[in-house]
Amino acid sequence: MKSEDEEEEDPVIAAVGRTYLRASDVDFIRGDSQFDLDSAELVNRYVQTWIKKQLMIKEASKNLTINEAELNRKLLDYRYALIIYEFEKAHVEQQLNKEVPLEEIREYYEKHKDNFSLKEIIVRTNFIKIEKSLPQKRQIERLLSSTRENDRKDMKELAQRYANNYFMEDSTWIRFDDIILNTPLAQNANNVQMLKSNRTISVDDDSHSYLFHILEYRLQDQVPPLEFVREEISKIIVNKRRVALAEQLHKDVYNKALENKEFTIYD
Known part of the structure; x- marks a missing residue:
């Protein structure tokens, strides 16, 4: 009141x-x-x-009809669960090492390779979108598929100067659907056959040419390369560390209490 x-x-x-x-x-x-x-x-x-x-x-x-005693027991259980959760969370975040070296990631990948399966096509590719009438188009087509370091350098310079859009990170795996988005290839009905048949792909719309040089690809249900799942594996390892720290905390608290005779079990 x-x-x-x-x-x-x-x-x-x-x-x-x-x-x-x-x-x-x-x-x-x-x-x-x-x-x-x-x-x-x-x-x-x-x-x-x-x-x-x-x-x-x-x-x-x-x-x-509410059983007050049962309700109070549930409220206490919920309160205690929250207290334990906050204690665990603070302890784990304080102790958790989130750095995962590449060697540990590689070891996990080799042991659990069969657990990873692609849901979609991924590629390593060079891609450029240019105007169809561009005088440098033939030169770009030649340079795009070249493996010579000087040609690769020239290709990137041309892309920066003339391309409407481009992707030259040829060491990076990317989802094929992402790279062909907003290109005529997005309407293609059989990407698998196209990738198996062609390393260099060229398609046009009314005003632009879309040029792809496929360096490597993986299909659905195949095992992805390490580089593609590296971040996912890192998160898995960190989460396993988090679970292990929480479990060890429970053991340490119990063993300490046992050693100090802080609890008694009666027959």
Whole structure:
């Protein structure tokens, strides 16, 4: 219960039966500068959510026979679970090493290679989009498929000067659907046969030419190269470390308590 003075300082802004929502209950919204919406709109949303929640509680209380002891036990279990979770989280984040050397990634890849299977086609490729009428088109076609270092350098310079779009990261694996997006190849019905039959692919639309030189490809259901799954494997290894740290924490707490005789089991 609040005195009249306290009620004037902290007025009721909503009520469901004899349950009240006061101004102080929504101060955290007005004081939080991270929200983009104005505070009045946010307060109104919170009030509506609070009312709906209280109405559900009221209706549930009328229609359910609640075992108070069981409810309190569940609330305690939930509270303890939250405390343990926060403790584990803080401990793990403090101890966790997120650096994964390439050798560890390679070792995991070799042991679990069969667990990785491509869902789509990936390629290493050089790609350039140019205007069909560009005088340098023939030169670009020749340089695009060359493996000579000087030609590769000249190709990149031409791409920077004349291309509408290009991709020259030939050591990087990329999803084939991503590289052919917004090109006439996006409508091709059989990319697998096309890749098997051609290393150099040239297609045109009304105004542009799209030139591809396929260096390497992998098809659906094949094992991807290490480079393509390196980041995924790194995340798997870090997550395994996270789980191991949490499990070790439980063991350490138990063993310490056992050593110090902090608990007793009665027959």
